[in-house]
Amino acid sequence: MKRRYSIGIDFGTESGRALLVDLTNGEEVATHVTVYSHGVIGEKLPGSGQKLGTDWALQHPGDYMEVLRRSVSEVLRTASVNMEDVVGIGVDFTACTMMPLDSTGTPLCLKAEWREDPHSWVKLWKHHAAQTEANRMNEIAKARGETFLPRYGGKVSSEWMIPKIWQILNEAPHIYEAADMFMEAADWIVMQMTGEQIRNSCAAGYKALWNKREGYPSRGFLQSLDPAMADLAETKLRGTIAPLGSKAGGLSWEMAGVMGLCPGTAVAVGNIDAHAMVPACGVVTPGKLVMAMGTSTCHLMLSDKEVHAEGISGVVEDGIVAGLYGYEAGQAAVGDIFAWYVDHAVPAYIKQAATEAGITVYEWLEREASAYLPGQSGLIALDWWNGNRSVLADADLSGLLLGCTLQTKPEEIYRALIEATAFGTRKIIEAFTDSGIDVDELYACGGLPQRNRLLMQIYADVTGREIKIADSVQTAALGAAMFGAVAAGSEEGGYDSIVDAAAKMAQLRKETFKPNPAHAAIYDELYKQYSELQDIFGRGGSQVMKKLKEIKVKG
Ligand SMILES: Nc1ncnc2c1ncn2[C@@H]1O[C@H](COP(=O)(O)OP(=O)(O)O)[C@@H](O)[C@H]1O
Numbered sequence: 323m324k325r326r327y328s329i330g331i332d333f334g335t336e337s338g339r340a341l342l343v344d345l346t347n348g349e350e351v352a353t354h355v356t357v358y359s360h361g362v363i364g365e366k367l368p369g370s371g372q373k374l375g376t377d378w379a380l381q382h383p384g385d386y387m388e389v390l391r392r393s394v395s396e397v398l399r400t401a402s403v404n405m406e407d408v409v410g411i412g413v414d415f416t417a418c419t420m421m422p423l424d425s426t427g428t429p430l431c432l433k434a435e436w437r438e439d440p441h442s443w444v445k446l447w448k449h450h451a452a453q454t455e456a457n458r459m460n461e462i463a464k465a466r467g468e469t470f471l472p473r474y475g476g477k478v479s480s481e482w483m484i485p486k487i488w489q490i491l492n493e494a495p496h497i498y499e500a501a502d503m504f505m506e507a508a509d510w511i512v513m514q515m516t517g518e519q520i521r522n523s524c525a526a527g528y529k530a531l532w533n534k535r536e537g538y539p540s541r542g543f544l545q546s547l548d549p550a551m552a553d554l555a556e557t558k559l560r561g562t563i564a565p566l567g568s569k570a571g572g573l574s575w576e577m578a579g580v581m582g583l584c585p586g587t588a589v590a591v592g593n594i595d596a597h598a599m600v601p602a603c604g605v606v607t608p609g610k611l612v613m614a615m616g617t618s619t620c621h622l623m624l625s626d627k628e629v630h631a632e633g634i635s636g637v638v639e640d641g642i643v644a645g646l647y648g649y650e651a652g653q654a655a656v657g658d659i660f661a662w663y664v665d666h667a668v669p670a671y672i673k674q675a676a677t678e679a680g681i682t683v684y685e686w687l688e689r690e691a692s693a694y695l696p697g698q699s700g701l702i703a704l705d706w707w708n709g710n711r712s713v714l715a716d717a718d719l720s721g722l723l724l725g726c727t728l729q730t731k732p733e734e735i736y737r738a739l740i741e742a743t744a745f746g747t748r749k750i751i752e753a754f755t756d757s758g759i760d761v762d763e764l765y766a767c768g769g770l771p772q773r774n775r776l777l778m779q780i781y782a783d784v785t786g787r788e789i790k791i792a793d794s795v796q797t798a799a800l801g802a803a804m805f806g807a808v809a810a811g812s813e814e815g816g817y818d819s820i821v822d823a824a825a826k827m828a829q830l831r832k833e834t835f836k837p838n839p840a841h842a843a844i845y846d847e848l849y850k851q852y853s854e855l856q857d858i859f860g861r862g863g864s865q866v867m868k869k870l871k872e873i874k875v876k877g
């Protein structure tokens with residue numbers, strides 16, 4: 323039988339990658355990563371060098387195009403696959419990663435007249451500078467009894483589309499005015515490939531408050547935020563919203579040339595990175611919590627019922643797999659906390675020791691931290707280095723490390739940071755189970771489970787549950803490729819549904835991580851302390867974190 327392929331393109335926080343997958347069995351034939359040359363723009367604008375404010379995080383759209391240009395042709399070249407045998411393309415993206423466009427679909431930051439205004443740039447998911455707008459939105463939505471609010475755990479996040487747009491209107495009304503549309507980067511990149519302006523229902527649902535039955539928030543609500551935004555839904559957020567797995571269009575002649583593929587190749591509507599990973603773990607039924615663990619962690623669940631739970635970021639009908647309610651919760655920093663520690667807080671002697679041992683600093687710290695028992699260091703941390711997404715939904719909270727003494731070692735701090743992220747995940751699991759959504763099994767995917775065994779064991783011990791691991795190292799790209807195969811359809815050698823694609827293309831590793839009962843018992847005790855700290859610092863017991871932020875912002 324002739325082999326058929328699909329390409330998944332995963333746009334992460336620091337880089338993008340293409341993965342060429344065999345449709346019959348999910349074999350990952352070739353992969354290529356392109357690191358974004360502008361990275362995350364957090365301090366100053368490229369070109370003008372203009373300083374950015376606290377909590378800003380921008381990106382350059384040209385970096386996304388570079389991934390299409392380099393990584394796609396590279397996977398075809400290394401795999402020696404004929405372009406005619408690639409039947410589908412799917413993309414997944416971080417979200418809400420959004421940008422203002424002019425009427426030709428060009429990002430405003432690429433135009434000379436707007437380039438020097440930070441608000442013309444792509445706002446990355448972790449741009450947290452719209453917290454004031456999110457807080458105000460929450461107050462207004464609550465006071466008006468808006469029906470959308472309970473679907474988002476009672477709180478809209480500063481990471482999402484409407485707070486980000488409102489920040490633009492408040493701080494740069496000329497950019498708001500100049501924007502013909504605001505678009506998720508996932509939809510923009512699909513538009514670059516196909517020429518079709520189609521929004522995906524996943525990002526619209528989780529990040530722009532859109533609902534299959536009710537649409538976007540009402541004109542009355544948007545007007546109550548600012549009269550200038552009354553028509554936002556019909557104007558700057560306009561366009562078809564299509565379900566996951568739909569074909570957005572065929573690859574254009576121009577982009578086919580750029581990417582080395584055939585014109586007309588089916589391109590699926592975009593998807594969110596974490597959500598694409600769910601079927602790529604083989605999860606298409608309720609009761610299985612998927613942890614997409616990388617820079618951040620997203621927690622995804624399927625259920626046949628809709629419940630509204632505090633701290634669960636969103637429930638969207640058909641949001642992950644058609645026919646089921648998809649739930650998302652998350653931690654805004656996980657790998658990012660370890661990256662901060664390794665880059666900014668580890669002493670030189672450790673870097674030296676890691677180099678001498680021929681391993682990375684992460685590996686050195688993992689090796690040393692593995693020698694400790696739970697609780698042995700006397701340390702505990704709150705994992706809020708990038709605010710708290712679930713269950714408190716508050717970007718103004720910050721990290722905390724407690725219990726340091728003159729004897730404290732860097733590897734003990736590293737272990738405490740890992741444990742803190744595991745405690746944060748346990749809070750999220752409890753938020754699901756307390757609201758009546760059963761969590762029967764845990765699945766882990768993303769970059770971290772492949773790289774850090776200690777971390778996975780700590781998660782099993784802290785949650786008291788066995789964890790299954792996705793076999794794919796590129797789980798998001800695999801999920802995107804699966805949706806590409808669905809967009810192509812079975813007649814072209816693809817699949818007719820994501821459930822069919824998952825049955826053939828998703829694989830799990832044989833090895834799982836099982837809790838150690840003795841360690842789990844100590845972690846139960848430590849978790850009580852974590853919970854107490856969460857209540858003190860996150861639920862109003864102490865205003866210290868808020869005050870520090872206030873003083874910092876005032877400068
Ligand atoms: N050995 C390791 N242990 C723990 N974290 C690691 C290790 N190696 C890399 N990381 C973290 O992994 C994160 C990147 O995860 P990855 O899944 O590759 O990216 P993304 O989430 O952006 O798609 C970084 O934040 C980095 O700090």
Ligand SMILES: O=C(CO)[C@@H](O)[C@@H](O)COP(=O)(O)O
Pocket residue numbers: 334335415416417418447528594595596597615616617618619620650652
């Ligand atoms: O917020 C979401 C998904 O809803 C993610 O896109 C965001 O956390 C970024 O994910 P990564 O950690 O870069 O994989």
